[in-house]
Amino acid sequence: xxxxxxxxxxxxxxxxxxxxxxxxxxxxxxxxxxxxxxxxxxxxxxxxxxxxxxxxxxxxxxxxxxxxxxxxxxxxxxxxxxxxxxxxxxxxxxxxxxxxxxxxxxxxxxxxxxxxxxxxxxxxxxxxxxxxxxxxxxxxxxxxxxxxxxxxxxxxxxxxxxxxxxxxxxxxxxxxxxxxxxxxxxxxxxxxxxxxxxxxxxxxxxxxxxxxxxxxxxxxxxxxxxxxxxxxxxxxxxxxxxxxxxxxxxxxxxxxxxxxxxxxxxxxxxxxxxxxxxxxxxxxxxxxxxxxxxxxxxxxxxxxxxxxxxxxxxxxxxxxxxxxxxxxxxxxxxxxxxxxxxxxxxxxxxxxxxxxxxxxxxxxxxxxxxxxxxxxxxxxxxxxxxxxxxxxxxxxxxxxxxxxxxxxxxxx
Numbered sequence: 001x002x003x004x005x006x007x008x009x010x011x012x013x014x015x016x017x018x019x020x021x022x023x024x025x026x027x028x029x030x031x032x033x034x035x036x037x038x039x040x041x042x043x044x045x046x047x048x049x050x051x052x053x054x055x056x057x058x059x060x061x062x063x064x065x066x067x068x069x070x071x072x073x074x075x076x077x078x079x080x081x082x083x084x085x086x087x088x089x090x091x092x093x094x095x096x097x098x099x100x101x102x103x104x105x106x107x108x109x110x111x112x113x114x115x116x117x118x119x120x121x122x123x124x125x126x127x128x129x130x131x132x133x134x135x136x137x138x139x140x141x142x143x144x145x146x147x148x149x150x151x152x153x154x155x156x157x158x159x160x161x162x163x164x165x166x167x168x169x170x171x172x173x174x175x176x177x178x179x180x181x182x183x184x185x186x187x188x189x190x191x192x193x194x195x196x197x198x199x200x201x202x203x204x205x206x207x208x209x210x211x212x213x214x215x216x217x218x219x220x221x222x223x224x225x226x227x228x229x230x231x232x233x234x235x236x237x238x239x240x241x242x243x244x245x246x247x248x249x250x251x252x253x254x255x256x257x258x259x260x261x262x263x264x265x266x267x268x269x270x271x272x273x274x275x276x277x278x279x280x281x282x283x284x285x286x287x288x289x290x291x292x293x294x295x296x297x298x299x300x301x302x303x304x305x306x307x308x309x310x311x312x313x314x315x316x317x318x319x320x321x322x323x324x325x326x327x328x329x330x331x332x333x334x335x336x337x338x339x340x341x342x343x344x345x346x347x348x349x350x351x352x353x354x355x356x357x358x359x360x361x362x363x364x365x366x367x368x369x370x371x372x373x374x375x376x377x378x379x380x381x382x383x384x385x386x387x388x389x390x391x392x393x394x395x396x397x398x399x400x401x402x403x404x405x406x407x408x409x410x411x412x
Contacts, residue, residue, distance in 0.1 A: 062121030134282030
């Protein structure tokens with residue numbers, strides 16, 4: 001084809017446009033089968049990167065029941081917006097929540113909630129509640145190993161998303177769970193910074209410290225306590241009968257604490273319904289506080305951390321203070337009845353039910369336990385009182401059994 005046939009610029013331009021369109025079409029319709037994005041994909045394309053399991057030494061963790069962060073003066077509770085019974089219940093719940101979060105990481109050995117920090121373990125995670133409002137939770141963590149080395153001193157602060165309580169998919173979920181996941185990850189990060197050799201020695205230090213709590217003279221010679229941290233000097237012989245004996249006692253203590261885990265689990269589950277209801281109600285109340293323009297309302301309600309004051313006021317219904325009735329009416333009417341008397345509950349009966357349930361659960365920071373008879377090598381002891389008292393009684397019994405074995409009767 002000769003170019004003279006396209007003397008007219010317009011015809012030549014049209015021809016070029018048509019040819020470009022044809023070539024482009026050919027390019028877009030061709031391609032390899034591997035470029036196809038529809039239909040079932042190859043198995044290799046579906047593989048997701050898998051996390052490499054932790055291969056290091058797994059430490060046993062003790063989580064003492066959290067400190068509720070209560071003032072020594074009861075008069076300060078209302079001013080600080082604290083419901084003391086609830087805080088004591090939270091102290092147990094938070095410890096168990098952290099245990100669950102640490103278990104899920106798969107990077108630790110036995111993770112146990114204990115009544116106090118005297119239980120035997122390699123790593124101790126001590127918590128204190130700073131704030132809990134349903135909208136926000138804040139607690140302090142101090143993580144220390146058996147040598148006294150501090151791994152972590154961190155404050156966990158989590159604010160619940162505004163839409164959490166409105167989403168029906170969150171029914172039955174604890175809005176504080178992300179806080180415990182964050183805490184567990186912080187502890188894992190601290191673990192990964194430690195040397196494996198030091199972790200191995202740490203387990204030996206923990207065993208010797210437990211042994212020294214029964215026989216200080218025999219086992220403290222293996223530890224150097226002159227510095228800020230305890231150092232391992234030596235280990236007893238594997239054939240040392242006293243060390244074998246104390247290791248046997250240690251196993252019995254650990255089994256006792258293992259059995260306590262079902263009590264902490266049951267307690268946390270028992271308070272679920274009322275506690276989740278409190279969180280939502282308290283969050284609603286905190287929001288109303290922000291929106292309220294009349295300070296006298298909140299002055300009458302006081303700290304009104306949920307049910308404690310607002311619900312208690314709502315359920316009493318017989319205040320002689322005329323301002324009380326006026327303020328309550330202002331809240332109920334001015335806010336359009338979105339929640340009942342700032343508590344977020346649908347009825348006074350519901351509010352009182354949850355209030356009574358949580359008050360009962362939080363009467364003491366130590367969980368109640370039924371008396372039980374424990375046996376060790378044909379000797380028995382009856383344990384009574386709350387969970388802390390029974391743990392102390394069991395430790396005293398084990399100590400007595402160890403001493404009897406160490407100093408047998410002498411035949412004259």
